[in-house]
Amino acid sequence: MTQRTRTLRNAALVGVSTALLGITATSAAQATASPPEPLAWSTCEGTGLDPRQQCATLQVPMDYADPDSPRIDIAVSRIPSENPGARRGALMLIPGGPGGSSLNDPSGKGQKLPQSVRDAYDLIGFAPRGLAPSTAVDCGLEHGDLATSKLRPWPAPDGSVDGNLDTARRMADACARNGGELIRHLSTANEARDIDRLRAALGEQKISAWGVSYGTYVGAVYSQLFPHRTDRVVLDSNDDPDPTRVARSWLAGHEQGVEDTFPHFAAWASQPGNPDRVALRAADVRPLFLRLAARLDREPIPWPGANPEELNGNVLRQTMLDSLYSPSRYPTLAKLMRAAQQGTVPPAPGAPPEAVLQNVAAVGAGVLCNDVAWPASAAVYQKDVAESRAKYPLTAGMPRNAMLCAAWPYPPREAPVRITGRGPSNVLLVQNERDVATPLSGALKLREAFGPRAVMVTVNSTGHDAYLANGNACGDDTVSRFLATGQRPAADTYCA
Template sequence: MTQRTRTIRNAALVGVSTALLGITAPVTASAAPERGSSESLAWGACEGAGLDPRQQCATLRVPMDHADPDSPRIDIAVSRIPSEKPAARRGVLLLIAGGPGGSSLNDPSGKGQKLPQDVRDTYDLVGFAPRGLAPSTSVDCGLDHGDLATSRLRPWPAPDGSVDENMATARRMAEACARNGGELIRHLSTANEARDIDRLRAALGERRISAWGTSYGTYVGAVYAQKFPHRTDRFVLDSVDDPDPARVNRAWLAAHEQGVEDTFPHFAAWASEPGNPDRLARTAAEVRPMFLRLAARLDREPLPWPGANPAELNGNVLRQTMLDSLYSPGRYPTLARLMRAAQEGTVPPAPQAPPEAVLQNVTAVGAGTLCNDVAWPTSRAVYEKGVAESRAKYPLTAGMPRNAMLCAAWPYPPREAPVRITDEGPSNVLLVSNERDVATPLAGALRMREALGRRAVLVTVDSTGHNPYLANGNACGDRTASRFLATGQRPGADVRCD
C-alpha cells in the first residue's frame, strides 16, 4: 500500500472515527489457547510501505464472546517498536486510538515517534487494530453508497428540523448491519475491547501496562482501568470523553453543540485576521452570522458538487465541513475556502474519499460499538424534542448533536450494562484536555475527573483543537504528560497550562 493511499484513508474519516492505518497483513500467531491461558505472539515483519523498519507485527487470537468458553476466535492485529534503551525499559505503552473505528496499528511508527526520547527508552510502543477493524477480523454492513456520506452518518436534521428522514435512514442502515454484519457485529463494544487489551497484556508477558489513549481511546482506557485496575501502570488520557454511564456515546454526540460554541470564536478570529489569505470578514463578529446565512441559503439552493458524496453542497454539508474543520486550526482554511466558493456560487474540487471498502469497515465498527454500548431511544418524539431544543440554543449545529443515529433502530439490545467509572483503583491517571475542543469539550473531561476522583489529575490546556498532547496543545501540557510517562511524576493537584 502506498503512502498516498494511507494518507487518503487517514484523512477522510473525521466524521466517522479517527485515523486509520496502512498495515495490511501481520504475521499470524499460534492457535487459540485454552480458556484462561496466555496467548503467545509470533512477531515478524510488517507489510506496507513507509513504516519504521523496527516495527514488528503479530496477530493475537481472542474469543469473539469472552463469556463463552467455546466461542470462535477472532484475530487482533498488533504491532510494536521495542524500547530504544533496554536497560531503561519499564514495560509497554499501549497506544489506544480514537473512534470508535480508529486504529493505532501504525502509531508506533507514526505519532509514537513524536514522544520524547526518554519515553521511547522507557517503553515498547504497542499498537493494535481493534476487533472488527481490518486487518483484524473485520465487519462490514454493506451500506448504500449514499449512506456513507459523512453528512449522512452524522444525523443532520432536515432544514426545517424534521427528523423523519433521519429515522428512515437509521432503519435502513441498522437493517443492513443486521443483515450483513454477521455475529461479530453483535460483539463489538468498549467492554470487549478492554477485555481484548487484557488478553494482549498477558500475551506480551506484562503484569501491568501503561497507555496513551486519545479521544474515544480515553473511554477505552478508563473502562480498562475500571475493569482491570491493578493491571494499570501509567495512563495518559488525552482529549477526554464524558463517561456518563446513562448515555455514553449519546453524550459524546451531544457534546458537539458545546464544542462548536467553544471553538467557533477561535475560527472567527482567525478568519478575520488582516493578512490572512483566507480572510472572510473584517471583524470576528461578522463571521458567525455570515456562516449561518450561507448555510441557510444552501439549505434552500444547494450547489451541484460533481464527484462529492452527496453530489451537492447543501447546508448540512457545509455544517459538517465546519465541524470537521474545527478539529484543528490547521484545517481552518478548508472551511474558509468552501465558504468563499459557495458565496460566489462555485465549489472547490470534491474531497477525495478513501476506498469504499475502508469506509464500509470503519462505519460498521463505529456503528456496532456505539449501538452495543448503550441502548438508544427508539421514539421519534425523543429526537424531535431534542433537535428542537438544540436548534434553538445552538444554531451552528442545527440540532444534529441530539438527533437519531442508526442506533435509534439498532435491532440488538446491549449484552451488558455500560461500565460505570469510579474512584476505586490506583491513583495513576493523567487527564489532558484543551479548553477549546470541538469533539471532546472540557466539560466532558471535568465529568471524567469527577468520576475518577482521587485516581486522576486533570491538566487543562489553554489551547484549541482536538488531541492536545503532542498535537494541538502547548509546551506546558506536553512536558507534564511526558514527564509522567517517563518518570511517574504527576502534579499533586489539577493544573492549568497557559
C-alpha cells in the same frame, strides 16, 4: 489513508456484588480463561513504516461470556524500547473512533514521544476488533449513506427528523443483514478485554497507556475493569463517561464543543492578510456562516465527485465540524465558505477507498449501538432537536438527533461500565480548553468520575488531541514527565 480513517451485559446471581466492585460477570469469566499464546513477531506489511516495527496476530474470544466462543484475530504491532537498560514496560497506544486504529502509531505519532519515553517502553499498536486487518466487519451500506453528513444525523432544513429515522432503519437493517455475528460483540468493554489479553500475551503484569479521544473511554473502562493491571495511564481529549447515555452524550457534546471553538476560527478567518479571510471582523463570521448554511438549505450547489454530489447546508455544517478539529484545518472551511458566497465549489474532497469507509462505519455502528440502548421514539428526538436548534444554531440540532442506533435491532449484552475512583491513583488527564469533539465540559465529568485516581491538566489551546499535537509545551512536558518518571502534578493544574 488518514490516520483517522485507519483513522460502547450481568448475571443476576452476581449483579449486586460485581456492580459494587466495578467489574462485570464477563470480565470475571475472563480472569479464569486460559492465558493467550505468546505473540509471534514478524515483519509488518505495508509501506512507510519504521523498519523496527514488528507485527503479530493475537487470537481472542469473539464472546467473552462463552468459553466455547469462536476466536477472532487482533492485529498487533510494536517497536521495542530503544534502550533495554531503561525499559519499564509496554505503552499501549489506544486509538480514537470507534473505528480508529493505532496499528501504525508506533512508527507514526509514537516517534514524536521524547527519547526518555521511547527508552522506557515498547510502543504497542493494534487494530481493534472488527477493524481490518483484524477480523473485520462490514454492513454493506449504500454509497450515499457513507457520506459523513449522513453518518452524522443532521436534521432536515425544517428541523424534521423523519428522514434521519428512515436512514437509521435502512442502515441498521443493512448491519443486521451483513454484519455477521461479530458485529453483535463489538463494544468498549470487549475492546478493554482484548487489551488485557494483549497485555498477557506481551508477558506484562501491568501496562501503561496513552488513549486519545474515544480511546480515553476505552482506557477509562480498562482502568475500571482491570485497575491493578494499569501502570501509568494518560487520557488525552476526554469523553464524558455518563453510563446512562455513553455515545449519546459524546454526540451532544458537539453543541458546546462548537461554541467553545468557533470564536477561535472566527478570529483567524477575519485576520488582515489571511488569504482565506471571509469577513472584516470576527463578529461577522458567525452570522455569515449561518446565512450561507440557510441559503444552501434552500439552494444547494452541484458538487460533482463529492458525496453527496451537492453542497447543501448540512454539508457546510459538517465541514465546519470537521474543520474545527484543528486550526490547521481552518482553511478548508474558509475556502468552502468563500466558494459558496460566489455560488461555486472547490474541487471535491478526497476520500479513502469505499471498503475502508464501509469497515470503519460498521465498527463505529457496532460499538456505539451495542454499548447502550438508544431511544427508538421519533418524539424523543424531535423534542431534543427542537431545543438544540434553538439554543445552538451552529449545530442545527444534529448533536441530539437519531443515529442508526435508534433502529439497532440488538439489545445491549451488558450494562455500560460505570467509571469510579476504585483503583490506584495513576491516571493523568490532559485536555485542551477549546476542543470541538471532546469539550472541556465532558472531560470534567470524567475527571469527577475518577475522583482520587486522577489528576487533570487543562491546556490553554484549541483543537482536538492535546498531547504532542494541538496542545502547548507546558502540557506536553507535564505528560512526558509522567510517562517517563511517574511524576504527576500534585493536583489539577492549568497550562497557560
